[in-house]
Amino acid sequence: MTTSATTETRTAAREEAEGHLRALVGSDDAVLRDDQWSAIEALAVDARRALVVQRTGWGKSAVYFVATLLLRSHGAGPTVIVSPLLALMRNQIAAAERAGIRAVTINSTNIEQWQPINDAINAGEVDVLLVSPERLNNPGFRDEVMPRLAATCGLLVVDEAHCISDWGHDFRPDYRRIRTLLDTLPTGIPVLATTATANARVTDDVAEQLGRDVLVLRGSLDRESLRLGVVRLKTAEMRLAWLADHLAEQPGSGIVYCLTVAATQEVAAYLRDRGHEVAAYSGQTDTTERQALEQALVDGRVKALIATSALGMGFDASLGFVINLGAPQSPVAYYQQVGRAGRGTDDATVVLLPQLEDRDIWAYFASLAFPPEQLVRQTLEVLGDAPGAMSTVALETYVELSRNRLETLLKVLDVDGAVRRVQGGWVATGQPWSYDAERYARVAEARQREQDAMLAYLDSTECRMRFLREQLDDPEAVDCGRCDNCGGLTLSTTVSDAAVAEAGEALSRPGVAIEPRKLWPTALANLGLDLKGKIATGPAAGRAIARLTDLGHGQALRALFRAGAEDGPVPDPLKSALLTVMKDWSRDWDERPVAIVGVESSTRPQLVGDLATGLSRVMQIPIVGRFAIVDPSIEPGRGAANSAQRVAAVQRRYDLMADVPAGPVLLVDDLVVSGWTLTVAGVALREAGASAVLPLTLGTQT
Incomplete structure (x- = not known):
């Protein structure tokens, strides 16, 4: 199909697409919304590039799965989806299989399956390949697998595309490699980028990186099922007691978000002692246990997972509530977290319990920003003087940066062309590189504005959903009528003396x-x-x-x-x-x-x-x-x-x-x-x- 497709061809394509949609969702009367079809048409009929900024639950995955089936039925190669989290990959593979789509993933947890998966791709037995952004710069995958995929894929999908932009709340250097990948795609390979959390600046930045002839579809970011509220309590004991007294009242199963790993363990232990069926979940949780906990939450076998943001992007379940014990650093990040609730239900409760120590934790995360120029130059100098590739561990002995910060710096320098990851570590390319101090300062200022906006959200007497939507530059933002400020939600601030005493004992x-x-x-x-x-x-x-x-x-x-x-x-x-x-x-x-x-x-x-x-x-x-x-x-x-x-x-x-x-x-x-x-x-x-x-x-x- 091409941009010269006739009206009859487009009509037939839409009918075929809706047939695939019905198989995907298991409903004989399912139809595509006009904006969903606009995206699918741009990809599968006109071979264009599209950026879809739509709320969680809108059906972005339906767009790329239906487009995949259309393209595959006309002889196109497999779809490659760049996806940020294993939880998201597992959900997407399960959804694809329900529609008869043959989906596989290559990630750090299934190395032993890489060769069989490559063989299946070569044999035409794979419809969808999901890869993590980190795979894009694994030397073997980058140099051997990716060129072949780029030459033969039928569609490239970039999920959670706000990660491409360093203006986004969850910027990831590995995502910046996608721009290089886009430049290597043969003419006529459609590209889809999707996100639910991009303001106007991030949208413009991502669209620019996508390049030529980009269709941008921005929809309303209202979440009609969510009822937002804030409960201010003076002490940590009272906040824990509120959870103990009111967790059982929340609809269905849900997530209690904490800002630190230690807090997830502390809160989970206390709530279990109070008789609640909960479990702690963080980036430190073993992969097998993570999968088991995610399934337990989906099945309703636990009331809540007490989690860090590791249980974040792409986790797909029908949850009745999200409670935040402590405020995230920005309204945009908060909007994404609360978006875990209310996907498959008409009514979900969202509660924020702010803490005095939130700003201390924000300050710690801010200290992990892009390093000063002296340390960047020192890193480049050490690599330039090295006789061969240097591992990150060896480089640590010369540069005073933590391993995580050093890895992030190297990834940025790699994307900028100043270093390159090879077998055995990193090498300097010798290409000139400039330290964009002005841009890093602007990003830091943007982060500070986000924190100020988060504090303003806590004190706001106006509609909370409207506040969040305006932070995302949603032009359709109006009062929701459902939040505590609109009168649609009443949250008790009372806690029992017994719960406060037990919380105090646990904390002391x-x-x-x-x-x-x-x-x-x-x-x-x-x-x-x-x-x-x-x-x-x-x-x-x-x-x-x-x-x-x-x-x-x-x-x-x-x-x-x-x-x-x-x-x-x-x-x-x-x-x-x-x-x-x-x-x-x-x-x-x-x-x-x-x-x-x-x-x-x-x-x-x-x-x-x-x-x-x-x-x-x-x-x-x-x-x-x-x-x-x-x-x-x-x-x-x-x-x-x-x-x-x-x-x-x-x-x-x-x-x-x-x-x-x-x-x-x-x-x-x-x-x-x-x-x-x-x-x-x-x-x-x-x-x-x-x-x-x-x-x-x-x-x-x-």
């Missing part, structure tokens, strides 16, 4: 494990250190009162360690919590500590000193020395961005000055950030004669 229960480091970082020889392999004589598992991100004692710890906070003795509430931790922990000791060694601090000497002397007094054991600062030119926290840099900094900054006894030693510090200070100190203590080293701190950052 101190104690998290400090897991010991097992292996030295790779390539420490690059930094002049003869350390590698297993850490044979390191510290044992330790204890801290809480994580800084925890809902209970985390609040007091965040205040204690906030930048600019005055040094001083350990606050009384934390002293009481520490004694409780010690009492519980002592049950696991093979032998009681006989001495204390403190880690010297230049920023909080009073805090660490008071901690050590207080423990000495209570336990009636001596302080026998300190892990002392011997090179103050190595500033506190140097190298904390990655393990190799941190080990090198700790080795230079500190030395053990102590008369170490033969028994177990309690190693005391204020805060665990990377864990390497305690590890290096623990190794030194063991080498000096301690039979065991037991680390104890007030808090841990993660």
Whole structure:
């Protein structure tokens, strides 16, 4: 089919398309909406490129599946769908199979199936191939599989296309490779990009990247089934109690979103103790367990998953509610999360329980923005001087960035042509590259405006759905009549005394494990250190009162360690919590500590000193020395961005000055950030004669 198709051809194509739709949805009277047909016609009849910005549940997947069936029936190659999450892939494959579409996926979890899948593609036995954006720059896939697919595919689909744009709330560097892929497609291969969360700026940016002759279809972003509301409660105890008292009232099954992994575990444990059928879900959840939990939620076998945003884009289920314990950083991200609810139901409840610590968590995520130019130039210089490819692990020893930030930087540089990923790591291309400081600043300013808008949403007395739609530049935004501000939803703010008491008890229960480091970082020889392999004589598992991100004692710890906070003795509430931790922990000791060694601090000497002397007094054991600062030119926290840099900094900054006894030693510090200070100190203590080293701190950052 071509742009010169006749009216009769178009009519016949629509009839055929609606036949495929009926098979897809399992309904004999299903018909395509006009805007759905416009998109399918552009792809399957006119071989154009299209950008579809439509609300969750509108039927974007129906567009590309029906277009696939039309194109395949006329001899086109398979459809390639670039999809961001495994949960989305699983849902899409299940939907495709219901319509008789042969769909497969290539991703990091099914490496053993790659060759059989390639063989099936070559044999014409695959209608749809789903790939993650990260696959696009896997050297083998990029150089061997993708060129063949690009030459033979019948349709390219980019799902969650807002990820292409660094103005989007969930920008992913790997998605930027799609622009390169588009340039390699033969003339006449249609392309579809879809998203539910793109404002005007993101829409324009994505359309520009799609290139020539793009049909842009933007529809109303109203979600007629959603009833939005905000419940403001003063304390973490009251918010947890609200969940315990009101979770059962919510319709069907749903999701309770938290901002951190630690919070999902804490909240899930509390709600289970209160008799609710819930489970924690995050990026740290094992893949097999994730699939089982997702299915349990779909089947209604759990009331809720207590989840991070890892349960996000593309998760498709008929959910009755979404509750956010803490506000996301932007109204756009919030709109996407609440879009998990109300897909297959006429009525779904959406509740936001804002927290005082939300802004602290936003500030942490903001600290992970694009690195300063000096570190980018240093990365390029190191790669340029290297005799061959360098792995990310080796590169860490030269550049003070965390592995995640370094990987993201390398992906951006790869897309920009300055580096290239090859077998064995990364190489510099030698192409000139400029640091676009102005653009990065504008993106940072945009993120700040989004945070301000999120705060405005909390305080708004106007229609909440209209507010979110206006943030997405929806020209049709009107009052919904369904939210709490419109009078369509009434949310109780009452919590029972019993629930508050139990929440307070759960949050005040101190104690998290400090897991010991097992292996030295790779390539420490690059930094002049003869350390590698297993850490044979390191510290044992330790204890801290809480994580800084925890809902209970985390609040007091965040205040204690906030930048600019005055040094001083350990606050009384934390002293009481520490004694409780010690009492519980002592049950696991093979032998009681006989001495204390403190880690010297230049920023909080009073805090660490008071901690050590207080423990000495209570336990009636001596302080026998300190892990002392011997090179103050190595500033506190140097190298904390990655393990190799941190080990090198700790080795230079500190030395053990102590008369170490033969028994177990309690190693005391204020805060665990990377864990390497305690590890290096623990190794030194063991080498000096301690039979065991037991680390104890007030808090841990993660």
